[in-house]
Amino acid sequence: MKLKKIATILLSAMLSIGVLTGCSNNSSNSSADKKELVYGTGVYATTGSLDPAEANYNGWFTLRYGAGETLFKVNDDGTISPWLVEEYKNTDDTTWELKIKDGIKFSNGKQVTAKEVKASLDRILDKEEISAGKALSVDSIDAEGQKLTIKTSKPNPALPNQLCDPDLVILDVDSEDMKTKPVGTGPFIIESFNEKQCVVNKNENYWDGDVKLDKVTIDYISDNDTLSASLQSGDIDIAGGLSFTNLQKFEKDSNYKVDTNSTTxxxxxxxxxxxxxxxxxxxxxxxxxxxxxxxxxxxxxxxxxxxxxxxxxxxxxxxxxxxxxxxxxxxxxxxxxxxxxxxxxxxxxxxxxxxxxxxxxxxxxxxxxxxxxxxxxxxxxxxxxxxxxxxxxxxxxxxxxxxxxxxxxxxxxxxxxxxxxxxxxxxxxxxxxxxxxxxxxxxxxxxxxxxxxxxxxxxxxxxxxxxxxxxxxxxxxxxxxxxxTKGYAMKSNVSGFRQTSSDYYELNKDMDIK
Missing domain, CATH: 3.10.105.10 (Dipeptide-binding Protein; Domain 3)
Structure with a gap:
C-alpha cells in the first residue's frame, strides 16, 4: 500500500508538470506568433490629435497609420484609382455619382454605406477652416444605399483627385473619441495615441484581406541622428524620413534594407x-x-x-x-x-x-x-x-x-x-x-x-x-x-513596407516581420 501511494503521488506530480509544461509552451507559442513592429519617424502628429476636423492636417496621420482610407487613392504614376469606391461617373459639369463598395466595414464592425460616407464628408465640409473640404466646392451630397451623389456649386474636374486628400479620410462619425481613437476602414485600429507615440493593432474586420502584423508602435523621434541611432541599436525596426547622410550608414550593411522613391x-x-x-x-x-x-x-x-x-x-x-x-x-x-x-x-x-x-x-x-x-x-x-x-x-x-x-x-x-x-x-x-x-x-x-x-x-x-x-x-x-527622393531604412527582416510618390501612405496590410 505504501509503494502504491508513492507511485500515485509521483504520477500525479508528473501529470501536473506535464500540464504546466503544456500551458507554458502554449503561452510561449502564442506570444511568438504575435507579430509586432516599431516604426520610428520624424514626421508625426505632434498636435495631439488625429481628428481631421481639426485644422492641422491630422487626417494625413490617420491615413499614414493605416487607421483610415479615402474614397480614391493616388497611384505611383500620379494617376488615381477608386479605393472605397466601386465605380463613378461625371453625369454633367457639376454632378458626380459614386457607388461605395459593398462589404466594407469600419474597424468597429459597422457597415459602410453611402449614408456613413456622407456623414464623414459633411463633418469636414462644415469646417470652414479645412482646406480639403472647401476645395470640393460641394453644393449638396445625397446618399441612397451605396450610391453617393455629389453636386458642386461650380464645375470641379479635379473632384476625384481631391477626394484622395487625407483630411477627407472616411471615419465613423459616431466614434466616441475622434481625437485619439478615430474609427476608420483601414487595416489597423488605434489602441492609444499621444504626442509622442501611437500604437495600432490589427483590424480583424478589414475588408481587403488579411493583415499580417498584429501590432505596430509608431515612435516620434524628431532628431534625425537619434532616429538613425535607434535603428542601429535595435530599438526600432524602421526609420522613416532619414536624412541622406544617415541613410548612407545602412546602404552597405546586410542587416538592413534601404528604400528610396522619387516624390513630388x-x-x-x-x-x-x-x-x-x-x-x-x-x-x-x-x-x-x-x-x-x-x-x-x-x-x-x-x-x-x-x-x-x-x-x-x-x-x-x-x-x-x-x-x-x-x-x-x-x-x-x-x-x-x-x-x-x-x-x-x-x-x-x-x-x-x-x-x-x-x-x-x-x-x-x-x-x-x-x-x-x-x-x-x-x-x-x-x-x-x-x-x-x-x-x-x-x-x-x-x-x-x-x-x-x-x-x-x-x-x-x-x-x-x-x-x-x-x-x-x-x-x-x-x-x-x-x-x-x-x-x-x-x-x-x-x-x-x-x-x-x-x-x-x-x-x-x-x-x-x-x-x-x-x-x-x-x-x-x-x-x-x-x-x-524619400528614404527609409529598415531591418532586413521587415517586408511589405513601401513608400509612395504621394507621401500619403505608410502602414499597410502587407507589412510583415520575421
Whole structure:
C-alpha cells in the first residue's frame, strides 16, 4: 500500500508538470506568433490629435497609420484609382455619382454605406477652416444605399483627385473619441495615441484581406541622428524620413534594407511680401540666383533628389518647359545695384532706403536638410551683401506662417500628391489661397488659377499650370530648390513596407516581420 501511494503521488506530480509544461509552451507559442513592429519617424502628429476636423492636417496621420482610407487613392504614376469606391461617373459639369463598395466595414464592425460616407464628408465640409473640404466646392451630397451623389456649386474636374486628400479620410462619425481613437476602414485600429507615440493593432474586420502584423508602435523621434541611432541599436525596426547622410550608414550593411522613391515633395522658400525689402522683385531675384541648387542636390542631399525649376518635377506634364532664374552670383550683385542697394557704412551688409538687407529664415526640425540648405544659402548671400541674421528651427512653423511672423521660410511641400496641379497652385498662387503665406499677388495668376479650377481637358490643364508657374517664376513668388527622393531604412527582416510618390501612405496590410 505504501509503494502504491508513492507511485500515485509521483504520477500525479508528473501529470501536473506535464500540464504546466503544456500551458507554458502554449503561452510561449502564442506570444511568438504575435507579430509586432516599431516604426520610428520624424514626421508625426505632434498636435495631439488625429481628428481631421481639426485644422492641422491630422487626417494625413490617420491615413499614414493605416487607421483610415479615402474614397480614391493616388497611384505611383500620379494617376488615381477608386479605393472605397466601386465605380463613378461625371453625369454633367457639376454632378458626380459614386457607388461605395459593398462589404466594407469600419474597424468597429459597422457597415459602410453611402449614408456613413456622407456623414464623414459633411463633418469636414462644415469646417470652414479645412482646406480639403472647401476645395470640393460641394453644393449638396445625397446618399441612397451605396450610391453617393455629389453636386458642386461650380464645375470641379479635379473632384476625384481631391477626394484622395487625407483630411477627407472616411471615419465613423459616431466614434466616441475622434481625437485619439478615430474609427476608420483601414487595416489597423488605434489602441492609444499621444504626442509622442501611437500604437495600432490589427483590424480583424478589414475588408481587403488579411493583415499580417498584429501590432505596430509608431515612435516620434524628431532628431534625425537619434532616429538613425535607434535603428542601429535595435530599438526600432524602421526609420522613416532619414536624412541622406544617415541613410548612407545602412546602404552597405546586410542587416538592413534601404528604400528610396522619387516624390513630388519639393524643398522651397516662401518670401514674406509684407516685408518692404522682400517686396522688391530685384532683391528676391538676387536671393533666388544665389541658390546653388545643383550643388545642394549633389552635396547636401547626397544626390537623392533633382534640381527643381518649379513646384512640379519636369517628368510630369505639369512641370515641363519651365524656366528658372539660374544660379549666377555676379548677376545677383548687378540686380541689387539696380535696386539701389548700397553698403554705406562698409560693414558688408547692403542697405536700401536706410534699411539693411538683413533677414531671418525660419524652418522646422523634421526635415533636416532644410536647415542645411538655409545655412548654405546664408553663406552664399554674404558674398552679395545680404545678411541672414538668424536661422530659427522650430518643431513646426505653421503658426509663424499663418500669422505672417517671418521673413523667409524654408519649407517642404508635396506639390502634386493627388496628381493634379490645382492642389498646390490653388493653395499657394491665388492671392487668397489658404497657404499663400507670403501674400503673393498677381491678377493674371488669379485669373488663370480660376480657369484651371473649372477646366476638364487634361492637356489644357497642363498648359494653364505651366503658364501660372512661369509667371510666378518671373515674379520670384517663391524659390524652388529640389524635388526630394524619400528614404527609409529598415531591418532586413521587415517586408511589405513601401513608400509612395504621394507621401500619403505608410502602414499597410502587407507589412510583415520575421
Amino acid at each position: 515633395r519639393c524643398y522651397m522658400f516662401y518670401y514674406n511680401f509684407k516685408n518692404e525689402l522682400l517686396n522688391n522683385k530685384n532683391i528676391r531675384k538676387a536671393i533666388d540666383m544665389c541658390i546653388d541648387k545643383k550643388s545642394y542636390v549633389s552635396s547636401l542631399l547626397q544626390g537623392s533628389g533633382e534640381v527643381a525649376k518649379g513646384p512640379f518635377p519636369t517628368t510630369m506634364d505639369i512641370g515641363k518647359d519651365i524656366k528658372d532664374n539660374g544660379y549666377d552670383v555676379e548677376e545677383a550683385k548687378k540686380l541689387l545695384k539696380e535696386a539701389g542697394c548700397k553698403d554705406t557704412d562698409n560693414d558688408g551688409i547692403l542697405e536700401k532706403d536706410g534699411k539693411k538687407l538683413s533677414f531671418d529664415i525660419i524652418t522646422y526640425s523634421s526635415r533636416a536638410e532644410l536647415s542645411d540648405i538655409s545655412t548654405a544659402l546664408q553663406d552664399k548671400l554674404k558674398e552679395v551683401g545680404i545678411e541672414i541674421k538668424d536661422i530659427n528651427i522650430y518643431e513646426a512653423v505653421e503658426d509663424q506662417l499663418a500669422s505672417g511672423d517671418f521673413d523667409i521660410c524654408a519649407y517642404s511641400w508635396t506639390t502634386a500628391p493627388i496628381g493634379d496641379p490645382y492642389y498646390f497652385l490653388g493653395y499657394n498662387y491665388i492671392s487668397d489661397g489658404d497657404c499663400n503665406y507670403g501674400k503673393y499677388k498677381n491678377e493674371e495668376v488669379d485669373k488663370l488659377v480660376k480657369e484651371l479650377a473649372v477646366e476638364f481637358n487634361q492637356d489644357k490643364r497642363a498648359e494653364l499650370s505651366n503658364k501660372i508657374v512661369q509667371i510666378g517664376n518671373d515674379d520670384v513668388a517663391f524659390s524652388y530648390v529640389a524635388h526630394l
